[in-house]
Amino acid sequence: MFSTDVILIGAGPIGIELAVALKRAGLDYLHIEAHQIGHTMTWWPPGTRWFSSSDRISIAGVPLHTLDQGKATREDYLRYLRAIVEQFDLSIRTYEAVTSVRVDDGEFLVHTATRTHPHTYRAHRVILATGGTARPRSLNVPGAELAHVSHYMQDPHLYFRQRVLVVGGKNSAVESALRLHHAGARVSLSYRGAELPAKTIKYWLYPEIAGLIKSRAITPYFSTVPTQITSSAVTLHSNATREDIEVPADFVLLQIGYVADMTLARMAGVDLQEPGESPAFDPKTMETNVKGLYVAGTAIGGTQEKFGVFMENCHVHVGRIVASLTGQEPPREAKSLLPTEV
Numbered sequence: 001m002f003s004t005d006v007i008l009i010g011a012g013p014i015g016i017e018l019a020v021a022l023k024r025a026g027l028d029y030l031h032i033e034a035h036q037i038g039h040t041m042t043w044w045p046p047g048t049r050w051f052s053s054s055d056r057i058s059i060a061g062v063p064l065h066t067l068d069q070g071k072a073t074r075e076d077y078l079r080y081l082r083a084i085v086e087q088f089d090l091s092i093r094t095y096e097a098v099t100s101v102r103v104d105d106g107e108f109l110v111h112t113a114t115r116t117h118p119h120t121y122r123a124h125r126v127i128l129a130t131g132g133t134a135r136p137r138s139l140n141v142p143g144a145e146l147a148h149v150s151h152y153m154q155d156p157h158l159y160f161r162q163r164v165l166v167v168g169g170k171n172s173a174v175e176s177a178l179r180l181h182h183a184g185a186r187v188s189l190s191y192r193g194a195e196l197p198a199k200t201i202k203y204w205l206y207p208e209i210a211g212l213i214k215s216r217a218i219t220p221y222f223s224t225v226p227t228q229i230t231s232s233a234v235t236l237h238s239n240a241t242r243e244d245i246e247v248p249a250d251f252v253l254l255q256i257g258y259v260a261d262m263t264l265a266r267m268a269g270v271d272l273q274e275p276g277e278s279p280a281f282d283p284k285t286m287e288t289n290v291k292g293l294y295v296a297g298t299a300i301g302g303t304q305e306k307f308g309v310f311m312e313n314c315h316v317h318v319g320r321i322v323a324s325l326t327g328q329e330p331p332r333e334a335k336s337l338l339p340t341e342v
């Protein structure tokens with residue numbers, strides 16, 4: 001059985017930033033990723049731009065430049081992550097999912113599975129950098145599993161001159177509705193609220209969506225929830241009028257948020273707090289209530305209703321964890337980073 005000092009789980013931006021720091025600190029570690037590096041960005045719609053500026057999402061001290069000096073697209077960023085991995089010669093076991101983490105005789109026993117083989121490793125310390133958006137929030141209505149219904153927007157070209165119902169009213173839904181409209185789709189928007197939450201929508205998106213809704217270029221169905229989806233239409237129930245509305249749709253795009261998968265933390269004995277199963281941890285070191293088990297990145301927020309923990313405010317976790325692993329004092333900037341406080 002392979003044994004190491006630290007097992008790092010997850011190769012999103014924060015996992016990769018941690019790997020560089022572990023390597024620089026000379027620690028013996030094993031890095032495991034269930035998919036390809038930067039997996040979370042791979043399912044963003046093509047061309048999606050970060051809303052954070054490049055300096056806030058750059059990692060390991062390596063500048064992130066874009067062709068037009070604008071915000072990075074997901075393609076820019078994935079290229080950047082590949083370059084970081086090559087530059088620092090990071091070894092990452094990709095397409096290997098960690099299936100369990102358990103405390104065993106004062107150490108951690110970590111089980112994984114690749115397409116072909118199960119593996120077992122032992123480690124003194126484990127870091128969970130597993131993110132907060134493992135899968136989309138499900139819409140439990142009949143028809144949600146049909147082939148033209150998806151949580152992920154594909155290339156906008158595919159929706160040209162098609163009737164698309166977008167369900168949701170936050171940033172992802174609004175951004176998708178705008179991009180689909182500009183790609184020539186006929187867009188409707190179903191949102192459970194009586195109006196869009198103007199204060200939480202990105203400031204460069206809201207005026208445009210508000211204008212297009214006002215002019216009915218995008219058809220709004222406020223105070224509605226889908227109750228059934230068929231191959232050609234969606235039934236929306238109006239919470240305002242108590243009536244059902246039939247909206248024809250060739251495609252249905254569900255943009256109703258994502259949930260974190262805190263299974264590994266739970267298995268290992270980490271206290272998970274409601275709402276959202278955010279893990280209990282010491283903000284000075286990022287160590288959880290399980291000795292030797294650390295959390296980093298957006299995993300600290302669990303499933304977030306209102307996003308307060310982003311990658312851009314998680315870089316500080318790296319220094320705290322490496323200081324704790326190497327027996328140093330926590331960096332000076334250490335302060336509580338509980339999701340409600342950022």
Ligand SMILES: Cc1cc2nc3c(=O)[nH]c(=O)nc-3n(C[C@H](O)[C@H](O)[C@H](O)COP(=O)(O)OP(=O)(O)OC[C@H]3O[C@@H](n4cnc5c(N)ncnc54)[C@H](O)[C@@H]3O)c2cc1C
Nearest residue numbers: 010012013014034039051052098130131297298310311312
């Ligand atoms: C459309 C969109 C736009 C966004 N824009 C921004 C932005 O502008 N700024 C910002 O700060 N944030 C933004 N975010 C949030 C952003 O996705 C996260 O901030 C960022 O990805 C978090 O990085 P992370 O390393 O914490 O987690 P992730 O990037 O989610 O990485 C977690 C990794 O862990 C792996 N993993 C999970 N479970 C296992 C397992 N059991 N075994 C092995 N590996 C596992 C996953 O495959 C994944 O690669 C955006 C999110 C979305 C959906």
